[in-house]
């Protein structure tokens with residue numbers, strides 16, 4: 001049937017029902033067994049081999065038999081890939097974690113004669129896209145939901161919450177942590193961010209490949225583009241006063257989803273620019289409010305609190321100063337918060353306009 005020397009197979013593995021597409025292109029010798037191919041797939045997806053699996057090749061099932069799992073006619077450890085005499089464009093299916101229902105389509109792209117069966121060159125992953133979903137996360141549908149949540153507005157709000165409190169603390173005002181409500185909100189935001197972390201793996205990481213052919217990957221032809229977007233506040237003399245980093249963007253291989261900006265990145269950029277701008281505006285304006293409008297005396301600071309202000313570009317967290325009322329003011333007024341009074345309506349006029357506009361367009365059928 002086939003010649004005795006091992007052949008080199010180039011396989012493309014595509015995870016079904018996941019967007020953006022998660023795929024790997026791998027070269028391996030066909031002297032590998034089915035059991036070894038299972039392990040290669042696990043490494044490439046960053047999975048832990050904690051669940052049952054099965055291959056469907058040429059209409060039959062193969063895999064490693066475990067207690068309580070499906071049993072197979074052949075011992076996966078002794079069936080080499082050469083057994084199947086694969087040809088280009090042939091497809092097989094790999095299923096993993098039957099409850100979650102992960103399916104990977106394995107397509108033979110090329111068959112190259114004379115592969116070295118041992119040594120460091122193969123198996124090697126030569127291309128790929130997107131990190132594999134976390135093992136045990138519940139399958140394509142749950143993964144999509146968790147990913148949407150991890151990249152959505154709620155995440156940006158949590159980052160805002162945590163950032164605003166950390167900024168206050170780093171400015172020397174730790175009183176915010178004494179407020180049980182603020183503290184609770186902070187802790188909840190941090191734990192939500194942690195829970196989202198594993199769904200945020202962007203791009204294709206090489207983490208999974210390390211175990212199979214260390215040393216080859218640097219020549220695998222990946223180039224990275226890294227970009228930082230910063231906002232520079234300019235002082236009166238025209239020089240840079242403060243630099244704020246808004247967002248970092250990393251890009252691996254080009255594919256349609258990775259060309260230009262994603263919606264999430266665009267939101268993070270406009271939201272980040274707005275937060276820096278509004279923060280600077282509020283500081284300047286509040287400084288001017290210190291003087292009593294009636295007698296001009298400087299009013300003393302009683303404390304800070306945070307104002308949440310919604311805009312079309314995200315929710316602003318603003319540090320509002322509470323001032324002691326001036327001696328010249330008529331009692332019973334003891335203190336006042338100029339910013340809170342200015343922003344009595346906690347939604348920007350533009351946001352209210354857009355919401356009204358959308359509401360009027362919505363169908364009531």
Ligand SMILES: [Zn+2]
Nearest residue numbers: 292295326328
């Ligand atoms: Zn006064």
